[in-house]
Amino acid sequence: MRTKNPREPLSRERALATAVTLADAEGIPALTMRRLAAELGVEAMSLYHHLPGKEGLLDGLADTVVGEIDVAVGRAAVTGTGGDWRTGLRRRFLAAREVMLRHPWAPALLGSRPTIPTGVYAYYDGILATLLSAGFSHRLAHRALHAFGSLALGFTQEVFRPARAGGNTDVDGAAAELAAMAEALPHLTAMVAAEAHDPADPTLGWCDSQVEFEFTLDLLLDGLERARR
Amino acid sequence: MRTKNPREPLSRERALATAVTLADAEGIPALTMRRLAAELGVEAMSLYHHLPGKEGLLDGLADTVVGEIDVAVGRAAVTGTGGDWRTGLRRRFLAAREVMLRHPWAPALLGSRPTIPTGVYAYYDGILATLLSAGFSHRLAHRALHAFGSLALGFTQEVFRPARAGGNTDVDGAAAELAAMAEALPHLTAMVAAEAHDPADPTLGWCDSQVEFEFTLDLLLDGLERARR
DNA sequence: ACCTGAACACCGTTCAAGT
DNA sequence: ACCTGAACACCGTTCAAGT
Numbered sequence: 001m002r003t004k005n006p007r008e009p010l011s012r013e014r015a016l017a018t019a020v021t022l023a024d025a026e027g028i029p030a031l032t033m034r035r036l037a038a039e040l041g042v043e044a045m046s047l048y049h050h051l052p053g054k055e056g057l058l059d060g061l062a063d064t065v066v067g068e069i070d071v072a073v074g075r076a077a078v079t080g081t082g083g084d085w086r087t088g089l090r091r092r093f094l095a096a097r098e099v100m101l102r103h104p105w106a107p108a109l110l111g112s113r114p115t116i117p118t119g120v121y122a123y124y125d126g127i128l129a130t131l132l133s134a135g136f137s138h139r140l141a142h143r144a145l146h147a148f149g150s151l152a153l154g155f156t157q158e159v160f161r162p163a164r165a166g167g168n169t170d171v172d173g174a175a176a177e178l179a180a181m182a183e184a185l186p187h188l189t190a191m192v193a194a195e196a197h198d199p200a201d202p203t204l205g206w207c208d209s210q211v212e213f214e215f216t217l218d219l220l221l222d223g224l225e226r227a228r229r
Numbered sequence: 230m231r232t233k234n235p236r237e238p239l240s241r242e243r244a245l246a247t248a249v250t251l252a253d254a255e256g257i258p259a260l261t262m263r264r265l266a267a268e269l270g271v272e273a274m275s276l277y278h279h280l281p282g283k284e285g286l287l288d289g290l291a292d293t294v295v296g297e298i299d300v301a302v303g304r305a306a307v308t309g310t311g312g313d314w315r316t317g318l319r320r321r322f323l324a325a326r327e328v329m330l331r332h333p334w335a336p337a338l339l340g341s342r343p344t345i346p347t348g349v350y351a352y353y354d355g356i357l358a359t360l361l362s363a364g365f366s367h368r369l370a371h372r373a374l375h376a377f378g379s380l381a382l383g384f385t386q387e388v389f390r391p392a393r394a395g396g397n398t399d400v401d402g403a404a405a406e407l408a409a410m411a412e413a414l415p416h417l418t419a420m421v422a423a424e425a426h427d428p429a430d431p432t433l434g435w436c437d438s439q440v441e442f443e444f445t446l447d448l449l450l451d452g453l454e455r456a457r458r
Numbered sequence: 459a460c461c462t463g464a465a466c467a468c469c470g471t472t473c474a475a476g477t
Numbered sequence: 478a479c480c481t482g483a484a485c486a487c488c489g490t491t492c493a494a495g496t
Contacts, residue, residue: 033488033490
């Protein structure tokens, strides 16, 4: 993990790159000023010459992710004109999603930053250009931006996820817990049972997020297409 | 603010109630174990007899909010049967939203908790019951739950919000910043100008969140109604 | 200009001791 | 049983000092 290299001097770019690597490997909680400095082979206080404190580091990290999205979107063909605005946005959002899948900590970071990373504005400006050139009014385009929300950045807010995603090895305890829940939650229990037992279904298992993401995305795109006409 | 009262002994309920009050008044960052203890007129370590540490405190806080949602939803009429599933869910989500507006810190807290508050499952089970009794398949109901996401709890993820919501008094600096942005963001600038200048429009101003919330909600409800048939 | 060591003011939490 | 004081192992950050 250690990326110490006395040759190249410390810089904002090098610090942020190492921060991304550290967050990927051990998560945001491991990203302390002292720890990051250690990874860079430097003292914690040296970071303050290149970054304006911890908050500035997190802002820089968010900006870096948005930059990665721009690169990914650039590789996908998203600048179709006129009628196929839906295809363009769909490709764009799915490209953004691939960046999020590489950096599982990024959704929570982007969602919790008190100030929006500046690159996000330019990103949404591009989406808006697509909508306007497809004939959307400013009113409807405005509402579309809000309706997309974080979908445009490739993620949905996971407010409903399995109880212990963080690796619960207490299988018996989990099973007992689930049994106790079943009585209190008859409909959810039935749904899980029904959804998990159809072997012909490519969305098999509990919550294939990619499929859900695309389902919601298409629901919104279709609804907006109808509102546009 | 101090709620010290030697008469009633410290308890989990009293600690959580004071935590909610403290978070409402000064935000989640002010909610430290030491500070909460001080508000309760007690030493920080006493809290550990009633709450399993800081994470447990935050979990308890999230549970408390979900409990408030249940109360608010109970007051609204949401148990319509058969055909008016849309009206029922709409009332329910808007009732939940009122709780969120009372506790501005709650969306971020619910979105960032590593483990889901237990009350959330029961809440979603109720939503699912509505969908199933309206004739939804398990498949479509499952997708509907994911499509709603945090909308069901009364909030959307604010990934696109004004630059300095936290009270920027540097008006000139903000204006200059905006002017510099305008050149780089032609479409967004035009949209803001268009959206802000229609005096007949009840969504006047930059981002009436309530209207946007309801627009997205109806977009999803209409799309699901179409998918259901 | 860039980096450092020591120190400061905070955290959450453990633990032995009180009552 | 409930609460406490002192201490521990961390934080982010300031500051004067080095080169």
